[in-house]
Amino acid sequence: MMPNPTERTIFLHAIEEENLDDRLAYLDSACGDDEGLRGSVETLLAAHDEPAALLDHPIGADRTRLSSPLVGLGEPIDHIGMQVGPYRLRELIGEGGFGLVFVAEQGHPVRRRVALKIVKPGLGSKEVIARFEAERQAVAMMNHPNIAQVFDAGVTTEGGPYFAMELVRGLPITEFCDQQRLNIHERLELMIDVCSAVHHAHQKGIIHRDLKPSNVMVTLHDGKPLAKVIDFGVAKALGEKLTDKTIYTRFFSMIGTPLYMSPEQAEMSGLDVDTRSDIFSLGVILYELLVGETPFDRKRLDSAGLDELRRIIREEEPPRPSTRLSHAAQSTLDNKLCTTADQRHVAPRELASTLQGDLDWIVMKSLDKDRSRRYDSAVSLAEDIQRYLDGEPVKARPPTTFYRLQKFARRHRVAFLTAALVGVTMIVGTATSLWQMTNAIDERNAKDLALQEATQAKAEAIAAKAKVEQFAEDQVKANELIVNGQVHADAGRWADASRDYDAAVSIQPSFYLPRVQRAQLFTRLGLWPEAATDYAKAIESGAATSQPQWWGVPVLFLYTGHDDALHRISEQRREQILRDPSNPQWMLLRDLAVRDDAQSPEDFKPFIAIALDWLAVPRFTGGPEPPGPPPRRHDRGGELHGRPAPPPMHDPFGRFIQPDTTPPCVCEYISGMVHLRAGESDAAIDFLLTAEHDPHWPAKYLIHAPLALAHFRNGDIEQASSELDRSDAMLEELLLSTSERPLRGMGSPWFDLVEGLQVNREASQVIRGTPSSLSSQLDQHRAATLRILAGHQP
Numbered sequence: 161m162m163p164n165p166t167e168r169t170i171f172l173h174a175i176e177e178e179n180l181d182d183r184l185a186y187l188d189s190a191c192g193d194d195e196g197l198r199g200s201v202e203t204l205l206a207a208h209d210e211p212a213a214l215l216d217h218p219i220g221a222d223r224t225r226l227s228s229p230l231v232g233l234g235e236p237i238d239h240i241g242m243q244v245g246p247y248r249l250r251e252l253i254g255e256g257g258f259g260l261v262f263v264a265e266q267g268h269p270v271r272r273r274v275a276l277k278i279v280k281p282g283l284g285s286k287e288v289i290a291r292f293e294a295e296r297q298a299v300a301m302m303n304h305p306n307i308a309q310v311f312d313a314g315v316t317t318e319g320g321p322y323f324a325m326e327l328v329r330g331l332p333i334t335e336f337c338d339q340q341r342l343n344i345h346e347r348l349e350l351m352i353d354v355c356s357a358v359h360h361a362h363q364k365g366i367i368h369r370d371l372k373p374s375n376v377m378v379t380l381h382d383g384k385p386l387a388k389v390i391d392f393g394v395a396k397a398l399g400e401k402l403t404d405k406t407i408y409t410r411f412f413s414m415i416g417t418p419l420y421m422s423p424e425q426a427e428m429s430g431l432d433v434d435t436r437s438d439i440f441s442l443g444v445i446l447y448e449l450l451v452g453e454t455p456f457d458r459k460r461l462d463s464a465g466l467d468e469l470r471r472i473i474r475e476e477e478p479p480r481p482s483t484r485l486s487h488a489a490q491s492t493l494d495n496k497l498c499t500t501a502d503q504r505h506v507a508p509r510e511l512a513s514t515l516q517g518d519l520d521w522i523v524m525k526s527l528d529k530d531r532s533r534r535y536d537s538a539v540s541l542a543e544d545i546q547r548y549l550d551g552e553p554v555k556a557r558p559p560t561t562f563y564r565l566q567k568f569a570r571r572h573r574v575a576f577l578t579a580a581l582v583g584v585t586m587i588v589g590t591a592t593s594l595w596q597m598t599n600a601i602d603e604r605n606a607k608d609l610a611l612q613e614a615t616q617a618k619a620e621a622i623a624a625k626a627k628v629e630q631f632a633e634d635q636v637k638a639n640e641l642i643v644n645g646q647v648h649a650d651a652g653r654w655a656d657a658s659r660d661y662d663a664a665v666s667i668q669p670s671f672y673l674p675r676v677q678r679a680q681l682f683t684r685l686g687l688w689p690e691a692a693t694d695y696a697k698a699i700e701s702g703a704a705t706s707q708p709q710w711w712g713v714p715v716l717f718l719y720t721g722h723d724d725a726l727h728r729i730s731e732q733r734r735e736q737i738l739r740d741p742s743n744p745q746w747m748l749l750r751d752l753a754v755r756d757d758a759q760s761p762e763d764f765k766p767f768i769a770i771a772l773d774w775l776a777v778p779r780f781t782g783g784p785e786p787p788g789p790p791p792r793r794h795d796r797g798g799e800l801h802g803r804p805a806p807p808p809m810h811d812p813f814g815r816f817i818q819p820d821t822t823p824p825c826v827c828e829y830i831s832g833m834v835h836l837r838a839g840e841s842d843a844a845i846d847f848l849l850t851a852e853h854d855p856h857w858p859a860k861y862l863i864h865a866p867l868a869l870a871h872f873r874n875g876d877i878e879q880a881s882s883e884l885d886r887s888d889a890m891l892e893e894l895l896l897s898t899s900e901r902p903l904r905g906m907g908s909p910w911f912d913l914v915e916g917l918q919v920n921r922e923a924s925q926v927i928r929g930t931p932s933s934l935s936s937q938l939d940q941h942r943a944a945t946l947r948i949l950a951g952h953q954p
Contacts, residue, residue, distance in 0.1 A: 167197060171204045239278075244322055245314045247276050255280075263327060274311055274324040293321055298392040301364045306357035308390045328388045330379030334448050337378075340385070343505040344514060347449045348545050350378065350385050355442060355542035357389045362435045362538060368392060369433065371441035372420040373448065418461060418469055419454050420444045423529050426473040435538070436531040442541060443526025443534075450515055451481045452500040455527060474529070481523050482516040518548045521556035635671070638664040642677050649681055654949050657681055665694075672703035680709065683716070683910045685945045692716050696725035705729050706736060712911020714751040719918045730755060737770065744774040746822040746830055753833040754915055761839035768838050771831045825854035833866060841870040859912040861890035865919040872927050880927050887920050888933060895937035 170190045174183050183205075191198040239262065242249045247264035253275070254261035264276035300310040300323070313323040330336065333354070337347050354376055361368060368375070368389070375391045418426070422440035424433055447455050455478030461469055479487070485497065501508040522544050528534050535541040535556075544554045645660035661678035668674055675694040682691035695713050699705065705713070714733065717726035733752045737745055749767065832847030845867060852863045864887035872880035894913065921932040 167200050167204075170197070170201050174201060174205055244276060244278065244316050245312070247274065247324060249276065264324065266324070273327050275308070275327045276322060276324050278316060278322045279320045298361075298366045299323070299325060301366065302361055304357050304360040306353045306387050306389060307360065308388050326388070328377045328379060328390060330377035330386075330388065332373035333376040333378050333387060333445065334373040336385065337449060338452075338503045341503050341505060342385070344450065344519075345549060346385075347504070348549055350387055351442075351446055351449060352542045352545055353387045354389065354445070355538040355545070357387070358438055358442060359538035359542070361389070361392075362438070366392065367433065367435055368438050368441070369425070370417055370420075371438055371445065372417050373445060376445065418473065419456065419458065421473055422531070423474040424531060426470045434531075436534050436536070439526055439534050439538060439541060440531070442538060443523055446526065447478075447481055447523050450519060450523070451484050452496075452503070453484065455479075477529070478527060480515075480520045482512045482520050485512040485515065518554045518556070521558055522548065522554060524558070525556040634667045638668045638671065638674050641667070642674060645677060645681065649684065654681075654685060658949055670701055672698035672701040675701070676703060676709065683712075685949060686910070686913075686941055687945060687949075688716060688914060689720050692720035692722050692725075696722045699725055699728060705732055708747070711747045711751065712909060712914065715754045715911055715915045715918055718755060719914050719921075726755070737767070741770050742773070744777050744822070746774065746827055749774075749834065750826075750830045753830060753837050754918065755837075761837065764834060764838035767834050768840070771834050775827060775831065823854070823857065825851045825857040829862060832870075836866055836870055839873075841873045844870045845874075859908040859916070861887065861894060862912060862916050862919070864890065865916065865923040868923045868927060869919075872923075877927075880923075884920075884923050884927055887916070887923065891916055891920055891934055892937055895934065895941050 170187070173190070174186060187198060187201065191201065239249050239260070240251070244264065246268055247266050249262040249264050250273075251263040252260060253263055259277045260280055262276045262278070264274050266272050266274055299308065300313065303309065308328050309326040311324045311326065313321070316322055331339065333350065336342075337350070342350070358368065358371065370391065371389075376387055376389055378385050378387045380386070420441045422433075422437040425437055444455060447453075456472060456476070461472065464472060478484075485500075497508050497511075501511045504511065506514060522541070525544075526534055526541060535544070540555075544556055547554045641660045641664035645657040645664070648654070648657035648660060658678075658681065661674060661681055664674035665678060675698040679691045679694035679698065682688075682694065692713075695710075695716065710729070714726055714729050717723075717729065730752060733748045737748055737752065749771065752767070753764070828847050828851035832844045832851065835841075835844035835847060848863050848867050848870070851857070852860055864883045868880045868883035868887060871877075871883060894916075917932070917934065917938070920934070924930060924932045
């Protein structure tokens with residue numbers, strides 16, 4: 161309520177009278193017989209002359225506190241037992257600036273105890289009623305577990321407003337934490353709940369403006385601390401009125417409690433206070449929870465006048481929490497420091513170090529004089545506290561040096577400008593005198609730099625030459641070792657061959673040739689994983705894969721699980737075939753057809769036509785025709801297969817055609833695999849059975865696993881199982897014989913066995929749903945080979 165102009169005028173004249181007798185004489189003449197006016201002016205004068213009484217009580221809610229004790233509790237005692245609506249007053253538990261709080265019993269419609277707040281007797285003025293209704297409206301707007309809940313509101317028989325709210329029996333948050341000896345972690349968790357409640361109030365458009373420990377009560381609920389924010393008696397609404405009645409801020413009135421008051425509140429104007437004022441108060445509470453003291457010393461503020469008090473709040477920077485504790489440890493307050501540390505379950509010497517860093521930054525960001533640098537909301541403060549608890553980086557950081565310099569310059573503008581002017585003058589003079597010297601130094605440095613660059617270039621050239629020479633020398637050594645390894649391998653000295661290849665690889669680890677040679681040794685020995693690893697690294701080193709020594713490597717990659725290398729070499733095979741589809745490249749097509757997961761059946765359709773075209777191309781078998789009538793099967797061109805191949809021919813352009821040397825039975829087998837992958841099971845069976853008729857083919861064990869897959873896809877489960885059993889038996893017999901003599905020639909390339917094992921594994925998984933049963937035989941075969949490689953000849 162904006163003060164009466166006469167009251168304001170009298171107050172302004174009275175504070176000019178320093179002599180008490182002169183002031184009293186002036187009040188007698190100015191106020192006359194108007195006792196109400198005299199009392200109001202004396203209240204303002206008491207607030208001006210003795211601000212120390214304000215430190216623990218809100219200013220502006222009830223100015224009678226400034227000049228006289230609180231209304232005696234003798235009057236409220238008469239209210240005990242009074243019936244207010246459905247409530248009966250039982251016990252006086254609190255007294256605010258304009259209200260009394262009782263424990264009351266509600267009789268109906270439910271029986272419970274509540275906290276009932278009514279207006280103080282004799283304070284039923286328009287201002288008090290408006291402020292009381294504002295608090296009632298503010299609390300009623302909120303619904304949060306950490307804010308005391310409003311149950312009911314009404315009017316007493318005398319016409320005064322009242323409201324019933326949740327009864328909170330607890331202690332102020334600082335007293336509760338000290339009595340319960342909560343550690344730093346537990347205090348911070350409790351502070352997060354308080355921030356959540358304040359954020360809820362801000363979302364409802366309410367600024368508390370008087371947050372302090374006595375307005376944050378904590379009680380135990382199911383053995384756990386529960387904080388409740390109370391007393392919204394000086395709350396301010398954002399963007400809306402809390403009551404229809406008019407509420408003004410009195411002249412020279414500070415709203416809040418100075419120990420917990422933000423700098424903008426100390427301006428004594430409520431027109432420039434927003435939610436960040438509550439953030440400052442939360443920072444003071446957090447400071448007190450951690451340190452046991454408020455940022456500014458209570459005794460110092462007690463002894464300060466009103467203007468000095470406002471100056472301290474608005475201008476002085478409080479010490480960081482860890483600094484405050486460090487100074488306490490060095491002073492005569494050791495006993496108090498020990499008590500503070502004991503209440504927080506930490507050693508006195510460790511308390512300051514615990515707060516140093518993140519907690520210092522969080523508190524000081526909340527207490528920043530510049531509210532634009534504080535947390536923008538209570539929930540942001542809570543989130544930063546939670547980050548500290550979770551061991552994550554906090555967003556609060558100490559002010560930069562530039563920011564501190566900027567603040568210093570604003571406070572000491574004249575001295576700073578003078579120093580800056582002197583500094584600029586000295587810099588200009590110094591720069592002028594140094595300019596010529598700098599030019600000379602630059603010329604000398606340019607010459608030195610040119611000499612350094614020439615020296616460096618020469619050193620780099622020498623190093624590059626040495627590197628090339630070393631590479632050439634290493635390549636010669638590696639080639640010699642490769643040749644020696646081949647000689648040892650041909651002579652059956654496998655351990656010596658392995659050592660030579662290992663030495664060649666160690667000399668040139670980034671060159672593919674030693675790895676390819678060692679991989680070929682491993683394939684002869686049946687060490688499939690080691691061979692696949694060397695082949696894969698050779699591909700990474702840039703090795704070409706079109707030579708015959710790379711035939712069968714894709715199935716080796718598939719069998720050992722080198723997926724990346726398999727995909728890379730398979731794409732190369734595919735491109736080679738499609739680039740020249742008229743040129744029979746049966747082994748490349750075989751490498752491509754062995755995959756069971758890379759292509760869909762439709763992707764293999766083009767390769768059926770290619771395979772049939774290749775079957776029509778003359779090929780030289782290099783041996784006599786098998787005895788008996790050859791199998792007859794016509795391809796698309798009507799030519800017969802299985803007969804001796806004609807002599808070499810020329811194409812229409814006169815170019816010589818090199819007859820293909822792939823055995824017919826192998827061509828039939830590859831064609832069957834292509835039809836199998838393309839989903840044409842009947843044709844696949846036809847080709848595979850045709851290949852099986854060749855009595856000279858030593859790798860007939862390859863036939864039965866693909867036949868099992870083809871019969872299975874045709875729905876003939878019994879025949880599929882029979883073929884798979886035959887595949888198991890033949891491979892088991894082969895592995896048994898090689899385990900007894902691992903390096904005995906098998907009459908077919910090494911990749912025949914790998915392909916047989918891979919397709920058998922695929923068929924076993926598809927038909928039986930289990931892995932291949934040949935693992936024990938494979939282990940025996942590998943163990944026998946490793947013994948030989950270690951130098952134990954069979």
